[in-house]
Amino acid sequence: MMRAISPSPAPGAGSPPLVGVINAGSSSVKFAIYEGERRILTGQVDGLGARPAAKASGADGTAIAPPDLGATPPNTPAEVLPRLLPWAQQQLRGRGVDALGHRVVHGGMKYARPQRVTPLLLTELEALNPLAPLHQPHNLAPIRVVLERRPEMAQVACFDTAFHRTVPEVAQAFALPYAYHEEGVRRFGFHGLSYEYIASCLPWQAPAVADGRVVVAHLGNGASLCALQGGVSVATTMGFTALDGLPMGTRCGELDAGVVLHLMRQSGMTPDEVESLLYRRSGMLGLSGISSDFRDLLASEEPRARFAVAVFCYRVVRQIGSLAAALGGLDGLVFTAGVGENAAPIREAICRGCAWLGLELDEAANQANRPRISRAGSRVAAHVIPTDENLMIARHVRALLALS
Numbered sequence: 001m002m003r004a005i006s007p008s009p010a011p012g013a014g015s016p017p018l019v020g021v022i023n024a025g026s027s028s029v030k031f032a033i034y035e036g037e038r039r040i041l042t043g044q045v046d047g048l049g050a051r052p053a054a055k056a057s058g059a060d061g062t063a064i065a066p067p068d069l070g071a072t073p074p075n076t077p078a079e080v081l082p083r084l085l086p087w088a089q090q091q092l093r094g095r096g097v098d099a100l101g102h103r104v105v106h107g108g109m110k111y112a113r114p115q116r117v118t119p120l121l122l123t124e125l126e127a128l129n130p131l132a133p134l135h136q137p138h139n140l141a142p143i144r145v146v147l148e149r150r151p152e153m154a155q156v157a158c159f160d161t162a163f164h165r166t167v168p169e170v171a172q173a174f175a176l177p178y179a180y181h182e183e184g185v186r187r188f189g190f191h192g193l194s195y196e197y198i199a200s201c202l203p204w205q206a207p208a209v210a211d212g213r214v215v216v217a218h219l220g221n222g223a224s225l226c227a228l229q230g231g232v233s234v235a236t237t238m239g240f241t242a243l244d245g246l247p248m249g250t251r252c253g254e255l256d257a258g259v260v261l262h263l264m265r266q267s268g269m270t271p272d273e274v275e276s277l278l279y280r281r282s283g284m285l286g287l288s289g290i291s292s293d294f295r296d297l298l299a300s301e302e303p304r305a306r307f308a309v310a311v312f313c314y315r316v317v318r319q320i321g322s323l324a325a326a327l328g329g330l331d332g333l334v335f336t337a338g339v340g341e342n343a344a345p346i347r348e349a350i351c352r353g354c355a356w357l358g359l360e361l362d363e364a365a366n367q368a369n370r371p372r373i374s375r376a377g378s379r380v381a382a383h384v385i386p387t388d389e390n391l392m393i394a395r396h397v398r399a400l401l402a403l404s
Contacts, residue, residue, distance in 0.1 A: 107159030163192030209332030317353030
């Protein structure tokens, strides 16, 4: 079994501390183990609740035998942990993991930085489940399992909302009675761990724009944009929940609230039915009728698939314009996450839509997935920077627990 956190070893004494990272979703658990900045073990369990399958790789990226899911496969993230942890210790040849870091989507108004897990903290975070129903309960389930089975194990909750607590009040506010704003009905923003990692990369990957006005496009099955001023979040497209902003794989994104009233009053839908529609049946899946996966849509000749992609790119371009206004101009655009890092046609459409801002696309560089995809001399620089939320979590764990 894994050992509890112990004091950092003196220089030259023993092995460096190991930090485990758990990123749990509704049907998957991604995990990684870090020795300092070096990832020495990584993998994931997908298909929970349907056909669970596991895969893993070592420090050099070579595939290794994954955790044995057993004769009765796990159905939830909470059921994965008891099988994952002994396997990890075996792979580490008996070395213990010193602490676990977890991605938690929502930290609410109270938490602007990572927190060490306590029973009280977990109860407070569970109260936020309605604000992120697709994510928060699944993020927290493995934390509770470890807290109950290994209460001495140090755990750290790292929040996707925390990076956006620097956003000015005026950009957080909805035009509702002010009492609701005081109660916490405001724009929180998400994908903060990804944006924080990208901000940490800008000084050495895009130094010319690192201190300037940058929009980061986190484009994947979940998608949002963030406006950075000198590496600090000043505006973002997601709002009170992770449903707002850009259309996503299965989420609708920005929506007139009157549509919800119409669905409930005229179509007789219950709140649960509306939630299922907006979170699970909309976005690219709803528009295309084919798939929520951009790879499927880009490969399809179906008109509705092309329409879904066109809607997505239009909305991204429109929101970039909005964030450029919030920044007072634009110096750089960064693409990241699964679609942003890999889908050249999506990047091309977005960059061409931003030509009015002074962005000149280098078509060859874009097709080759190069780190910079704008032409030399382009007034707005465009970059592709892979994100690494897990490494960001590991950094937070080491800093909070003073692990060297």
